[in-house]
Amino acid sequence: MKKRISRKKAVKIKLVIMAALALSVVFLTLFAGVIAKNDPYQTCATSIRTAPCVDYPFGTDNLGRCIFARVLYGGRTTIAATFALVFISFAIGTVIGMVCGYYGGLIDRLLMRLADITLGFPQMVVAIAVAGILGGGIKSAMIALGITMWVSFARLARSHTFSIRSAAFVQTARFAGKNDAYIIMVHVFPNLLAPVLTNALTQIGTTMIGLSGLSFLGLGVIPPAAEWGAMISEARAYIQIAPWAVIYPSVATIITIIIFNYLGDVIMDYREVR
Amino acid sequence: MIRNILKKIAEIVLILVILSFFVFLLLYIAPGDPAEKRLTSQGVAITKQVLDAERERLGLLKPFLVRYGEWLLSVIRGDFGISFKDDMPVAPKLYKGLLNTFFLAFTSLSVSLTVSFILGVSSALRKDSMLDHAVRIYSFIANSLPNFLISVLLMYFFCIKLNIFPVIASGDIQGLVMPVLCLSIPMTGRFIRQIRTEVLNQMNEDYVMGMKCRGVKKHYIALNIIRNSLGHIFTIVAIQIGTLMGGSVVIEAIFRWPGIGKLVMDSISARDYPVIMGFVLIMGTIYIVVNTLSDMLDKILDPRIEKE
Numbered sequence: 361m362k363k364r365i366s367r368k369k370a371v372k373i374k375l376v377i378m379a380a381l382a383l384s385v386v387f388l389t390l391f392a393g394v395i396a397k398n399d400p401y402q403t404c405a406t407s408i409r410t411a412p413c414v415d416y417p418f419g420t421d422n423l424g425r426c427i428f429a430r431v432l433y434g435g436r437t438t439i440a441a442t443f444a445l446v447f448i449s450f451a452i453g454t455v456i457g458m459v460c461g462y463y464g465g466l467i468d469r470l471l472m473r474l475a476d477i478t479l480g481f482p483q484m485v486v487a488i489a490v491a492g493i494l495g496g497g498i499k500s501a502m503i504a505l506g507i508t509m510w511v512s513f514a515r516l517a518r519s520h521t522f523s524i525r526s527a528a529f530v531q532t533a534r535f536a537g538k539n540d541a542y543i544i545m546v547h548v549f550p551n552l553l554a555p556v557l558t559n560a561l562t563q564i565g566t567t568m569i570g571l572s573g574l575s576f577l578g579l580g581v582i583p584p585a586a587e588w589g590a591m592i593s594e595a596r597a598y599i600q601i602a603p604w605a606v607i608y609p610s611v612a613t614i615i616t617i618i619i620f621n622y623l624g625d626v627i628m629d630y631r632e633v634r
Numbered sequence: 635m636i637r638n639i640l641k642k643i644a645e646i647v648l649i650l651v652i653l654s655f656f657v658f659l660l661l662y663i664a665p666g667d668p669a670e671k672r673l674t675s676q677g678v679a680i681t682k683q684v685l686d687a688e689r690e691r692l693g694l695l696k697p698f699l700v701r702y703g704e705w706l707l708s709v710i711r712g713d714f715g716i717s718f719k720d721d722m723p724v725a726p727k728l729y730k731g732l733l734n735t736f737f738l739a740f741t742s743l744s745v746s747l748t749v750s751f752i753l754g755v756s757s758a759l760r761k762d763s764m765l766d767h768a769v770r771i772y773s774f775i776a777n778s779l780p781n782f783l784i785s786v787l788l789m790y791f792f793c794i795k796l797n798i799f800p801v802i803a804s805g806d807i808q809g810l811v812m813p814v815l816c817l818s819i820p821m822t823g824r825f826i827r828q829i830r831t832e833v834l835n836q837m838n839e840d841y842v843m844g845m846k847c848r849g850v851k852k853h854y855i856a857l858n859i860i861r862n863s864l865g866h867i868f869t870i871v872a873i874q875i876g877t878l879m880g881g882s883v884v885i886e887a888i889f890r891w892p893g894i895g896k897l898v899m900d901s902i903s904a905r906d907y908p909v910i911m912g913f914v915l916i917m918g919t920i921y922i923v924v925n926t927l928s929d930m931l932d933k934i935l936d937p938r939i940e941k942e
Contacts, residue, residue, distance in 0.1 A: 477649050482921040484880020489657060489914055492902030493664045569780040573884055576782040577899070589782070596786055600794050607790075610783050617778045625774075 368633045375630050378623040385616055389435035398426035400433040400586050409602040419604040421595055427605055431612050434586035437498065439616070442568045445502045445509070450560045453513025458544055458552070460514070461521025472518070475511045483508040487570060491579040498571075498587075501580040505570050509563065516559055520552035558631060562624035565617050572613055588613045642930075646922050650915065651706070657914045658702050661907050668718045668905040669694060675719075675904070692718055705911065715908035719901070724908045728894060728916060735893035739882055741810060742817035743871065750822045754829030755863070759856055761834065769826060776823030781881045785816040785888045813889045817881050821874060828870045832863045865935050872928035879917055 388395065398416065404424035412419040418427035460468040487504040494500035524530060524547070533543050572589030574580040581587035583594060588609045595605035669688040673680055689695050693704075708715060714724035757769035792798050792812065836842065836859045845855045883895030890896060894913060901909035 477652055481653060482876035482879050482917060484876065485883065485914070485917045485921075488880065488883050489898070489902070489910060490660060492899070493657075493660050493666075493910070495665055565778060569778075573780050573782050576780075577884060577887055589780075592783065592786055596789075599786070599790055603790060606786055610787060613783060614779060617780070618775065621778045622774070 371626065371629045371633050374626045378619065378626050381619050382623050385435070385619060386439060389432055389439055392429070392432035392436055396426065396429035396432050398429045400425060400429040401584060402426070409598070409605070411602075412604055418608040419602065421591075421602065421605045422598055427591075427608055430586040430591060431588070431608055434588045434591055434609065435612060435616065437581060437585065437587045438568060438572055438589075438613075441498050441502060441571055442564055445506055445571070446560050446563050446567055448502075449506055449509035449563075450513050450556065453510035454517045454549075454552075454556055456510065457514040457517025457519075457556075458521050458548055461518040462525055462540065462544055462548065468518075471514070475514055478508055478511050481508055484570065484573070487574060488577065488579065491574050496579060496582045498575075498581050498585075501571055501574040504574065504579075505567065509567070512559060512563070513556060516556050517552055520555060521548055524548050524551050554631065558624070558627050561620075561627055565621035565624065568613075568617050568620065642926055646919075646926060649922055650918055653918045654706070654709075654911060654915055655702060657911060658705065659698075661905075661910065662698050662701075666905045667694075668692060668907060671905045672718055705908075709915065714912040717901075717906055717909055719904045719906045719909075724912050727897060727909065728912045731892065731894035731897040732916065734891065735882055735886065735895060738810070738813055738817070738886070738891060738893055739878055742814045742821065742882075743878065745814055746818040746821040746825055747867070747871070749818070750825030750829055753822070754826040755833055755860055757826070758830045758833035758837070759859075769830075773823045773826040773830075776819050777827070779820055779823075781816045781820050782884050782888060784819050785812070785885060788812055788815060809889075813885045813891055816885050816888075817878065820881065821878065824874055824877070825870060828873070829863065832866050832870070833859055836862050868931055869928050872924050875924045876921055879921065 392400075402425065404420070406424070408420065408424045409422060410416055410420045410424070416426050416428060418431060421427055421430070456471055460471050483505070486507060487501075489504075490507060491501045491504035494503065530543060530547050533547055538546075571580060572587070572592075575587045575589030576593045578590075578593065581590045583590055591609040592606055592613070595602065595609070599606050667685075667689075669685055669692055670680060672692075673684065673688055678684060686695075693701065696704075705715065712725070714728060716722070717724050717727065753769045753772075757763075757766040760766055789812070839862075842855060842859065845858065882893065883898065885891065886893045886895035887899045894916070898910060898913040900906075901913070
């Protein structure tokens with residue numbers, strides 16, 4: 361008994377630490393303008409490929425742009441796009457799942473059939489093909505990844521709605537004459553929010569890998585916009601002369617993905633021990 | 635049984651038709667004109683007349699549904715069409731690329747499965763030991779590394795700092811090491827996790843308790859656990875097949891490995907529709923067939939799944 365309480369406590373502490381780390385990453389990129397002195401897009405002919413120094417903490421790239429500023433601003437692009445994509449898939453998937461689970465019948469069969477078919481697509485292969493066809497741009501990269509992302513949310517929301525629908529409080533609400541929209545919003549949605557949100561958190565890491573991977577291939581963000589994958593891809597060409605131009609965005613990517621992946625794991629643990 | 639298999643095949647065909655239709659539609663509505671790309675790459679001055687003639691020749695002026703129908707019919711006959719880029723038949727191109735990709739994917743899969751199996755089993759058998767912690771940290775970090783990033787970092791250390799391997803894959807063994815590493819590292823992260831969980835599940839089964847009670851030797855119990863965990867290896871691979879496919883496209887593009895992924899990356903920029911369509915169809919087929927087979931295998935190995 362004592363051991364279980366201590367495990368609960370340990371998970372809680374981990375959760376707080378990871379949440380704080382994740383938030384600080386978000387805030388670092390959010391306040392990029394305050395933290396970084398240099399303009400991430402300002403090219404400078406006299407300071408091309410400068411090694412890290414006082415003025416340029418992470419050095420400069422091939423065009424003399426400050427890498428420190430670009431890493432911060434680039435993080436904003438990556439993180440904002442990831443959050444937006446996960447949120448949109450979450451919203452669409454949950455609505456579809458709730459409607460399917462609540463009403464059942466033909467809509468349910470059709471939409472779940474569509475979900476099965478979508479699950480049949482290999483995600484990254486479809487993403488590369490679709491992003492390539494739609495042409496560059498963060499929007500097409502997001503669409504490309506989103507095509508297959510909504511499915512996990514829809515399935516999860518559907519299965520939870522299924523069990524909530526038959527619960528006594530939903531039956532009571534129905535007898536009280538509440539309409540379907542009210543029951544879904546007030547009774548069903550809050551009860552499935554926790555598991556579906558957990559799923560959303562665990563998707564952040566993979567989505568980030570996908571988005572920066574597409575940018576790395578030149579299928580995401582269009583240069584000169586700062587984005588980690590694109591920066592690494594650009595600087596790869598002169599890695600021998602200016603390794604810092606590759607190393608810092610790489611380290612930023614790795615740390616961010618690890619933090620968000622670990623946060624997802626810890627939240628799963630937390631829900632388990634609670 | 636036969637009825638079930640026929641039903642499954644019909645299902646696979648339906649999914650492939652929908653997938654191909656969807657990509658075809660996307661190619662149709664997306665910006666970028668293959669005729670224009672081709673003429674520009676040949677250095678022909680673009681006038682409306684030349685452009686229209688080229689479009690006519692490539693069959694781009696027909697209505698959408700007619701084009702899709704014609705493509706589908708020729709694919710059923712085994713003809714993937716003619717490349718827009720260089721007028722070569724698409725099928726041999728895809729075949730050659732696929733062989734190279736298979737070689738790369740198979741090598742990476744064997745390497746990462748071997749490593750993961752050793753690490754996953756030994757860390758599960760010694761749960762909470764130092765080894766277990768180290769393996770878990772490794773698998774967590776490996777799982778968080780995008781493979782394009784591994785490629786850049788490995789390139790930096792091995793090709794530039796240490797100068798051991800060539801930067802561009804040439805097809806020989808030396809050129810194979812880096813792409814295989816880049817594909818394997820993230821995969822081992824996932825495999826180790828799954829194998830470790832599987833072995834831990836087996837260790838909680840009644841038969842293990844029974845053997846322990848009968849005083850069976852430890853290594854003999856371990857052998858049994860390993861043998862029973864092996865039954866799920868195909869499922870574990872099937873789950874990762876999509877990641878492996880996507881990863882190999884990225885890695886082939888980076889190392890210029892002459893596989894199907896590099897072929898499709900080149901074709902996307904040239905708007906070479908027949909090659910893109912062939913790629914989607916082949917990759918979709920492999921993915922769905924592998925997943926269906928693993929489902930069926932699971933049901934054969936464990937009939938309880940069917941009943942649930």
